[in-house]
Amino acid sequence: MRRHDEDGGYRLPLRKSLLGRLLAVSALVAACSVAATAWLAVQTTSGAIEQEQGQNLSADSRIHDTLLGYAAEHPTWDGVAATLEELAADSGRRITLTTQGREILADSAGVSPPPPALPSQASAVVDPMSVDAAQSSGTGPVTTGVGTQSGTDRIDPRAVGPFRLPQTEHASLMGIAEDATACLDQEGIASDVVESPSGRPRIQVVGNDPDRVQGTRCVTDELGTPTPTERKALRALNELVDACLDRQERDPVQLDLDLSWGGGRESAEAAVSTPAPRPTAVPQEVRPTPSPAPTVDAGATGENDRAIASCVGIARQEQLSSYVASPALLFISDPDGGAVPGFDLSPANTARITGVAALVLALTVGASVLAGVRLVRPLHALTGAAQRMRDGEESAPVVVTADNEIGRLAAAFNDMSAHRARLEEQRKVMVSDVAHELRTPLSNIRGWLEGAQDGIADPDAVFISSLLEEAVQLQHIIDDLQDLSAADAGALRLHPEPVRIEDLLAHVAAAHQAQADMAGVGLAVAATGAAVPMLTADPVRLRQAVGNLVSNAVRHTPAGGRVTLRAYVTASGEEVAVEVADSGSGIPEEDLPYVFDRFWRAEKSRNRRTGGSGLGLAIVRKLTEAHGGTVGVVSTVGRGSVFTLRLPPDVPDGTGPVHHGVRS
Numbered sequence: 001m002r003r004h005d006e007d008g009g010y011r012l013p014l015r016k017s018l019l020g021r022l023l024a025v026s027a028l029v030a031a032c033s034v035a036a037t038a039w040l041a042v043q044t045t046s047g048a049i050e051q052e053q054g055q056n057l058s059a060d061s062r063i064h065d066t067l068l069g070y071a072a073e074h075p076t077w078d079g080v081a082a083t084l085e086e087l088a089a090d091s092g093r094r095i096t097l098t099t100q101g102r103e104i105l106a107d108s109a110g111v112s113p114p115p116p117a118l119p120s121q122a123s124a125v126v127d128p129m130s131v132d133a134a135q136s137s138g139t140g141p142v143t144t145g146v147g148t149q150s151g152t153d154r155i156d157p158r159a160v161g162p163f164r165l166p167q168t169e170h171a172s173l174m175g176i177a178e179d180a181t182a183c184l185d186q187e188g189i190a191s192d193v194v195e196s197p198s199g200r201p202r203i204q205v206v207g208n209d210p211d212r213v214q215g216t217r218c219v220t221d222e223l224g225t226p227t228p229t230e231r232k233a234l235r236a237l238n239e240l241v242d243a244c245l246d247r248q249e250r251d252p253v254q255l256d257l258d259l260s261w262g263g264g265r266e267s268a269e270a271a272v273s274t275p276a277p278r279p280t281a282v283p284q285e286v287r288p289t290p291s292p293a294p295t296v297d298a299g300a301t302g303e304n305d306r307a308i309a310s311c312v313g314i315a316r317q318e319q320l321s322s323y324v325a326s327p328a329l330l331f332i333s334d335p336d337g338g339a340v341p342g343f344d345l346s347p348a349n350t351a352r353i354t355g356v357a358a359l360v361l362a363l364t365v366g367a368s369v370l371a372g373v374r375l376v377r378p379l380h381a382l383t384g385a386a387q388r389m390r391d392g393e394e395s396a397p398v399v400v401t402a403d404n405e406i407g408r409l410a411a412a413f414n415d416m417s418a419h420r421a422r423l424e425e426q427r428k429v430m431v432s433d434v435a436h437e438l439r440t441p442l443s444n445i446r447g448w449l450e451g452a453q454d455g456i457a458d459p460d461a462v463f464i465s466s467l468l469e470e471a472v473q474l475q476h477i478i479d480d481l482q483d484l485s486a487a488d489a490g491a492l493r494l495h496p497e498p499v500r501i502e503d504l505l506a507h508v509a510a511a512h513q514a515q516a517d518m519a520g521v522g523l524a525v526a527a528t529g530a531a532v533p534m535l536t537a538d539p540v541r542l543r544q545a546v547g548n549l550v551s552n553a554v555r556h557t558p559a560g561g562r563v564t565l566r567a568y569v570t571a572s573g574e575e576v577a578v579e580v581a582d583s584g585s586g587i588p589e590e591d592l593p594y595v596f597d598r599f600w601r602a603e604k605s606r607n608r609r610t611g612g613s614g615l616g617l618a619i620v621r622k623l624t625e626a627h628g629g630t631v632g633v634v635s636t637v638g639r640g641s642v643f644t645l646r647l648p649p650d651v652p653d654g655t656g657p658v659h660h661g662v663r664s
Contacts, residue, residue: 021404025367033360040356059091060332064124067097071325072128072159072197077105084108096331097126105328109335118331127327128156129317155316158197161323162233165199169227176222177201183218200230226257237312237319244311253308261308378406382413389417434481441474480615484598484622492626494538501532501567501576508543509565512550520559523550526566532576533569533649537627545623548616549580549643557584557640570646575629578645587635595633596621620645 070083077097084095088108096118097105109115131154165173177193180203184191190206202223226234234255242252253261381398388394397417398410448467451457486492505525516523535542546565553563561583570577587595598618620643624631628648635641 021371025371029364029367032363036356036360040353044352059093060123063087063091063093063095063332064126064330067126067328067330068128068131068156069158071126071328072156074325075323077325077328081106092335094331094333094335096333098122098329098331100327100329102329116333119333122329123332124330125327126325126330128159128324129320130154130327131156155313155320156324159320159324160196160198161320162236163198163230165227165229169229170199170201173223173227174201177203180218180223184216187216187218189216198230200227230257233319237315240315240318241308241311244314245308248307248311250304250307255312259312261312375406378410382410385413385417389420394421434477438474438477441470441477444470445474477615480619483619484615492622494541494626496536496538499535499537499539499542501535501578502528504539504543505546505565505567505578508546508550511543511547512554515551516554516563519554519557521554521557522562523554524562524564526564528567530569532567535576535647535649537647541623542627545620545645546578546580548620549645552616553580553582553584553641553643557582561640574648575646576649578647579642580644581640581642583640586637586639587633587641588637589635592633592635596631 066083066087067080070080071077074080080097084097084106085108087093088095094107094109094115096107096109098118099105102118107115174193174195181191181193184203184205192204192206193201194204195201234257238253238255241255245252255261378398378401385396385398397414400407400410400414445467448457448463448470452459452463457463483492502525509523509525513523550563550565557563563580563582566579566581568577568579569575596617598615621631624645624647630646631643632646633641633643
């Protein structure tokens with residue numbers, strides 16, 4: 001349902017208006033943008049956090065493993081500062097080592113200026129004697145040269161202590177291993193030299209068939225025989241194990257270099273003093289060093305074997321305790337003191353954000369272009385029509401395609417264009433009428449003067465009277481045009497004063513009585529039934545307006561007819577009405593809208609037998625509007641017409657405002 005605007009027009013429902021459609025498009029684009037942004041933010045943030053967490057965990061694991069290796073290879077933390085600085089430079093993190101009592105052993109942040117406080121909880125504990133399997137750096141077997149470490153061994157494989165080979169023994173074994181590798185290469189067997197944390201080399205055959213080296217000329221027993229250093233360390237370890245077993249009233253065992261065990265103490269001492277020959281020159285790869293307990297032989301499933309394995313683990317920790325650094329707390333934080341550093345979006349996430357933003361922008365631009373084209377197309381049509389109108393061309397009506405603001409603008413433009421065309425036509429007709437009205441008296445004057453010049457007419461009294469009559473008519477037309485021009489320009493001045501309307505009507509009737517008598521028309525002023533209030537008006541201009549109506553009525557009333565003037569107060573009591581009624585020929589209903597137009601006459605011929613210039617009624621309308629009133633006409637063909645002026649009882653003085661374009 002349409003609603004009225006403040007200007008009296010109709011306000012379209014929001015769903016049909018241009019504003020509503022723009023709001024809908026904007027809301028749709030905004031919703032898509034928000035949804036896309038939210039989805040992208042969730043995806044990229046989650047991915048970036050997961051990636052950053054993975055990178056942090058990887059960096060933390062690398063730092064922890066490096067410090068574990070340092071602790072496994074050094075008896076104290078005295079020289080760890082350089083290692084911490086290198087790790088901090090690589091990771092961009094602050095790394096701090098403290099004792100169990102949180103006394104700082106080393107800090108990559110230095111001491112000047114004072115670094116931020118450490119987090120309340122340590123990132124990890126660095127203890128090579130108690131390593132979690134998840135924190136182990138290796139993903140497969142790690143040979144120590146002392147034994148093997150399985151996934152349950154708590155001792156770091158790099159903690160070898162007294163089993164570390166001196167340079168002379170290491171060089172000797174490396175020479176033997178390199179000779180064996182060269183020999184195997186000549187036999188067509190690819191192999192590499194692998195060095196354990198203790199410095200003992202071993203040969204690793206490339207491929208899935210290490211037994212191919214059996215029976216070759218490259219076999220040597222020296223790589224499988226313990227060195228003097230290893231025999232000494234193994235003897236000390238074996239004594240610690242036997243002491244543990246003795247406390248449990250169990251028999252002693254013989255430990256091999258891979259920490260497997262055999263018979264009693266006698267055989268163990270014999271094995272240490274006189275090493276048994278190895279069956280092969282190239283030992284096969286062994287498993288990692290044991291953690292909570294060394295690896296138990298495949299057949300050792302009884303309680304005794306479990307007790308031996310426990311004693312071996314206890315003995316190793318006792319033997320290595322003086323060769324490794326004491327446990328320390330590890331704190332990993334960002335340089336500003338936060339526990340978790342921020343992250344930057346990766347190039348991939350940046351590209352995704354850019355791509356989605358470009359897509360949203362493209363959708364927004366597309367929707368805007370679509371809406372803009374629909375808006376601009378009728379505006380272009382209106383612009384073209386206005387330009388053609390400016391150039392004086394005939395402008396075809398703009399097509400109205402929708403019932404919205406632009407459609408209503410196009411309809412208003414079409415109305416304005418049609419109105420302008422009518423005004424232009426009226427202007428042309430007016431110019432033609434003015435030329436015609438001026439030409440007639442001028443032609444008559446010229447004809448009389450040419451006749452006198454040629455001796456055809458005598459310049460007698462009749463001649464002079466005819467010239468004067470034509471000159472008066474010409475002056476009357478010019479005065480009327482001047483009045484209309486002044487009214488149109490708002491320069492028509494009024495000189496208001498108190499006016500008694502009955503006296504004004506009597507004066508007008510007296511002035512036109514001679515004209516009425518000559519036409520055989522009765523002219524009278526009807527008596528008013530009630531008192532009519534005084535008017536504040538320009539008496540000269542008001543008499544001119546009423547006189548034009550009386551003159552027009554007398555001309556159009558046949559002999560024997562009657563013209564009556566009457567003044568009264570309207571039913572509303574807000575206006576004073578002045579009527580000029582005649583019993584003349586009347587005006588057809590289709591001509592009533594044009595009676596106050598300039599140069600309009602009831603008879604369409606241009607003869608002037610009925611007199612008048614066609615400007616009288618137009619002047620009546622302008623003068624009435626100048627007084628703040630209105631003029632109307634009611635007519636019936638064959639029965640006469642009634643012209644009515646409606647004036648306010650109090651009109652502003654001569655310095656008052658402008659009424660309907662006429663200055664008062």
